[in-house]
Amino acid sequence: IDLTRIGSENVTPDQWYKGLAVELWRSFGLLRKVNLKKWWNERGDISTVQRLSQFIEEVLLGEVDQPDNSLPNKRVVFIDEVDSVLGLNFPVNDFFALIRSCYNQRTINRDYGNLTFALFGVATPSGLITDHQRTPFNIGQAIQLEGFKEHEAQPLLQGLAEKVTNPQTLLKELLAWTSGQPFLTQKICQFIRSTSSAIPTNDEAEWIENLVRTKVIENWESQDEPEHLRTIRDRILESKQSVGLLEIYRQIVDQGEVVAVDSPEEKELLLSGLVVKQQGCLRVNNRIYESIFDRSWVEQHV
Template identity: 45%
Template structure:
């Protein structure tokens, strides 16, 4: 077994861990539900998409994935954006040799962009796939938040497809599954339009002990010792997929090549060895050995919180101090959950894992506050023309 540190796992990857989210998403799409999976980065959303798509295709579903990072968000017009989505659907469904896309677009170019997109979807249902079940996966949906124009109508079009089921049974053959790092209320910015939360929300959590036992096979350690090592790894990561794969890979690297001096201390691979390995190669000087980038991304996402940063740091500080922070519907808590540094446990917010608690500790919070204060002072200085 080869562990994969970063990036999406293929549908046949031996180190893929099937979680409850796999079962829920598969069942929901099989039943024709619309689904959305909105969670923090590097939690395995794209790998989940790849796995479920392959499984549905094996059962005869016609599936396509529209990756919004591929569509782009910089220097793009609404016309280019919608045309790119239709081209992606055309390519994914294997229709490029059946449709003259340029001529087709020109035929309808005086109509609204969402009308054109919905017309294309109707032609998928009625002309090209009159009997098949269709699933459109939309990945990296948060990329839409960077566009210079509103995409409220795009989400309105998806809601239209959902609502049409009550009128037109043909739409029951079509499902959407939306993946990304976003808060549902952010996807539709016009407050006069209902928030985007149609269909079923799929929660995706870290690896549980029982479901991740297959990862022990790749450690190349026999018997119950491998499970004990995996248990220690999960103690530190709480099943966070990226960190779990990375530490498993570190342990396997030593076991397969014992002459490789990962640590100066005892070479016995036990819980203490794992603890020291994590401290040396994950926690200590983490800014310089965070490759592929994971921990620095958490810092950057907090930096990008901007006007919410102080409140987010205040909430996180209370969590570190073991004060009871009840989960509510506040913007700051939602952002903190999306950053991926905390989780909800029995209605309270807790630090997601021991590694985060060691790195993003109270000293780190104070450093972030100092940076924020300096940035605010500099901004006031610039705004006042050099006078404070």
């Protein structure tokens, strides 16, 4: 489920929760099995959260025991762009509390053991439930995505091989600039594919550096299409904690790395993608970010 399909502007809580039910109903192929409009309206005297809860138990999980059921027993609900809920004009603490409830129900109803939620987006588990009077969203396991390692980027060699005699060397020099950041890595690969100039053998490092500087770093704000670097900039400068973020980042730039203390500011800085946490220390994610968001840039905005 891509939450942006449901919308975030001028959406009421009832529309949002019903939108989730519609996406589940459609994605699990239940259009001909369940009259969702009738089912939903028949339960109009209970809250929308409880209706969604009953839909999950009675329809999604209830279908498991039907003899003509063509769905697999295991249900995995992938929820993408989960951070988009932060733009809603109403809290959705109940939604994440419902997911936690489904998890806790496993000890009571074994059918819930067949249901798994996977949340994707720029967020931390602790930031999903904003009501501090509630139990934090402390179930499941957070998965920190990292950049491509050289062995993981090997499929890219096929496209590079048409442009250079030693694609492995070129890939290595490319990753030296991006540290495997997926968007930047693929963007620079596209630049390589579209170049009309010859790539000199044994001078791959110099050639890649020139490409990165002219196509990405120089005049980066105007060249940042599709937008990536400006998104990072805006996440830092438009944050309510921008002063704290910039101060921590300045320390990282000056010292090369700082010991992580897992403060809220550090977590937000990590979510921006500008820095990474490695072996208990924070450091700038890659050489491209380091060249653009340098000490001079920090001083302009402190």
